Amino acid sequence: MSMYYGPETVDHSMIGTTRRFNEDSKTIEWFRATSQGHKDPPADAKESIIYRMLPEIEKDKLIFQIGTSDPDRAVQAARLVAADVAGIDVNAGCPKPFSTHGGMGAALLKTPDKLCAILEALVKAITPEFEIGISVKIRLLQTAAETEALVRRLCATGITGLTIHCRTTPMRPREAAIRGQLRMITEVCHEYGVACLMNGDVENRDQAIKLAEEFGADGAMIATSAEKNPSCFRSVADGGLASWRDITDAYVKAALDVENRYGNTKYLLSQLVPGKEKVYQPANQCKSYSSTCQTLGLDKYLEQAREVDSKLGLDQPIQGKAAKKAANKKARDNASALAAGGQMAKSRDNTQKKKKALSDRAPNTQTEKSEPAPVALTG
Structure with missing residues (x-):
């Protein structure tokens, strides 16, 4: 069985959106009016679609991945989509600045109390009402003991799934995944009845199945390879990569x-x-x-x-866009020229006034005229 994780969606961006069904595209959309700098967007403001799904294909398979650093906001955002998705996953593994900003993503690994509070809030508010599971994705900590302690705390919150990206936060994708702690992590998860997925350097379906069996995991997540060729989820027996x-x-x-x-x-x-x-x-x-x-x-x-x-x-038409761009540039240039001309005229007036003032103070003898202006001040 395959499950699909959506891109990390920040709680702030979802809160305040409106849900609708688009008859043309047959998708469910969560949208908001773009503020364009206004506190209250005008009635004719453009719309911005924050999240969208195709229920015909994704119903019962799509996991909403949330970026959050606050229990209350996490619940508010999750409640908006919970009726349409198969689960809510908290991203506590992304190391990129857009995610760690504000304490989200991998930054949550440094604040385990907050991470556990977020998961507990979601388990308490979302699971009973919508009958879907809550999961979390994390990275390895610096030592196996630290990782084990964190996994135990997370599993105790009542989550149904945990995905472990087999890299530490500072590691980049070009660095090989570390799988030395994987069996320990899966065993801890299973103690609590939590499903464990592995992630990191998993390139195709056949490899995912093999690795899951080797380390006792319940499955594997494919990310980077899926961006390059989504048919990586197809086994060799079914045709392999397209x-x-x-x-x-x-x-x-x-x-x-x-x-x-x-x-x-x-x-x-x-x-x-x-x-x-x-x-x-x-x-x-x-x-x-x-x-x-x-x-x-x-x-x-x-x-x-x-x-x-x-x-x-x-x-x-591209030509029309180019012409409009050129016209805007010409207008800006003209405005700059006018401003510069005004400054130059003002400068000339000030210079002339200054010269006149100095000539009024200068003596009338020919000898004194040839001296620099300050000589007149020596008396």
């Missing part, structure tokens, strides 16, 4: 069907298309779904791409 062209074909079609934000689609395509391919750079320079389809040879989706471009406002 070609990047087949993957990008399926991904572009899915993105068009749900009218995905183009910037996000473009970023993920940069992970799916190998850097050595000739279309890699041209694809990165595209600015719309239409140009992307043309670049990748997906002309069969062009009509749908143009419709989506129109809905997302991506169908403006």
Whole structure:
């Protein structure tokens, strides 16, 4: 059985959103009006979709991964999505600044009391009402004893699952995962009836199954490899890895069907298309779904791409955008020139006034005229 973890979504961004079902894309969306610097967004403010799911495929399989550093906010954010997802996972393993900022992500490993309080609050408020489990993802601590102590505390909160990323917080993805503590961690989890997943350098389904069996884990999480080729979840017996062209074909079609934000689609395509391919750079320079389809040879989706471009406002002529940019630059230059001209005129007036004042004080003899101005002050 496969479960899908969504990207880390910060509690602050979810709180205050509104849920709706999008009839066109068949997705459930949580959105808010963009404030654009206003305390109270105007009625015609643009909308920003914070989280979205496709229930037809993801129902009973999607785990909402939350970034939080406060029990109350965690519960508020989780309650908004709990009825639509299969579980809530607290991210206590991401070492990146966007996550650790404000005490979230791997920063929670330094505040275990707070982490346990967050999990206890979610278990108490969310599990009974929505009948879904609460889980947590962590990293290894500096010693096996420290890791074991933390795992025991976390399991005692009532969680149903724990994922261990087999790296310490300072370690980067290029450094090999450390699996020496993995069996101990799985055994501790099982003492409490908690499922244990492993993460770190897991590249495909067959390897995941083999590693889970070797260390007694209940499963494995694949992350980096999935960004490069999502077919890594398919076993060799079922065909193994698909070609990047087949993957990008399926991904572009899915993105068009749900009218995905183009910037996000473009970023993920940069992970799916190998850097050595000739279309890699041209694809990165595209600015719309239409140009992307043309670049990748997906002309069969062009009509749908143009419709989506129109809905997302991506169908403006490039020349028009360039002209508008040039006009804005010219306006800024003119404003700067006018400001500079005003300063220059003011400077000339001040200089002339200063010269006049000095000439009024200067003596009238020819000899004294040729002396520097301060001589007149010597009396």
